[in-house]
Amino acid sequence: MQSIWWQVFDILGTSAFALSGALVAISRRMDLFGIFVLAAATAVGGGIVRDLMLGHTPPSAFRTTLYVWIIALSIVAVVLFIRYVNVSSRQRLVHQMESVYLVCDAIGLGSFTVTGTLMGFYYYPQYWVLNVTLGVLTAVGGGVVRDVLAGQIPGVLKKEIYATAALAGACILLSVHIYWGFTIYAASTLSFAFTVCLRLVAVRLHWNLPRVRRTTKSSIF
Template sequence: MESIWWHIFDILGTAAFAYSGALVAVSRRMDIFGVFMLSAATAVGGGIVRDMLLGNVPPVAFRTSLYGGIIIAAMAGAMVTVWNIRAKRRFSRMMAALFWLYTICDAVGLGAFSVTGTLLGCHYYPQYGLFAVMLGVWTAIGGGIIRDVFAAKIPFVFRKEVYATASVLGCVVLTGCFYTSFLSLPPASVLACTVTIAVRLLAVKRHWNLPLIHRKRHRPYFFR
């Protein structure tokens, strides 16, 4: 999997998620180390668990300082962004722009990591198709889950709009192409990444939601 394609998707996803993690950390008033940790957890946390699930130790993220560099650059970008917002008068307009910047970065990270995880799953254990899909989804959403657990919140992927579903669609497309040989891997990767990003952005734009099981608040007394 040491192809140039894999690395492009990996770097793209790392940068996008590091930026989104740093934005959350800055908004939570963490110190510089906290911002770095949350940013790193979002960007490489999913990949570290992915490598532990694959038995591929030490995790790729620890083998080179490339990821550290990407994360520090993304942190700097996020700080500049937040400082700019605070300096500007037209707050609501800036916030709308920032919202879309954040959402697009996040969707790009989701698509790119769905592809890298699925490719690794297919490469290491081609006999388990389900594993490739699950690994792709975990790589894409795991970083965000770890970030939210560290921020002591319910992981938003469990309650928000079509997020993991977009990743599942991309992973299924890529795994399907791998097993049926319908497309070779580079175009299939681009296709899967595009599907995930498109579904995710459309879901935000059009307010798609998965059905809740029930809407009214109703908490049986035996769960505290």
């Protein structure tokens, strides 16, 4: 798929997720190799899952050096930021890292929601369920791998509006393009903006999906 809009969002998502993966690795005090592994897994993990589901082997992440360069430059940017940006205190630095991580993660989520959905629509426009599924998996796959490697329960499984934001963004992209006649550019931009905004607002307002609550105490659950 060579659409210019797909490529723009793919590069944007790869960069954003590589930054978020590197920030998590640094917060876990990993060495340079660990930083690279976490950044790469976050940046291309979802795309690899998407390509394998579509039967594209080897996945696009291994067909070009572009992704390696994007990941490497993202790591350099994070390391320089952490090491040389002047801050008044360690607490302020931690706060800045958390804010940068959340923004990068949201941008990556929105970007890969668009690329995964567009990829599915390009090859199988008649299967909207597949298109939405690819959008969600591309968006959350790398983050799941990142959290597992960092020794955390993936956030997508336990809190906040994350995969739900990707799901909504994918549905919006398909709906406004197919049924309302929006161009791919307009539909992709709207989907990206909605997904990013929903994710950031959910974090800000502490929105979560409902959980199953026990009415009585039990030793089983």
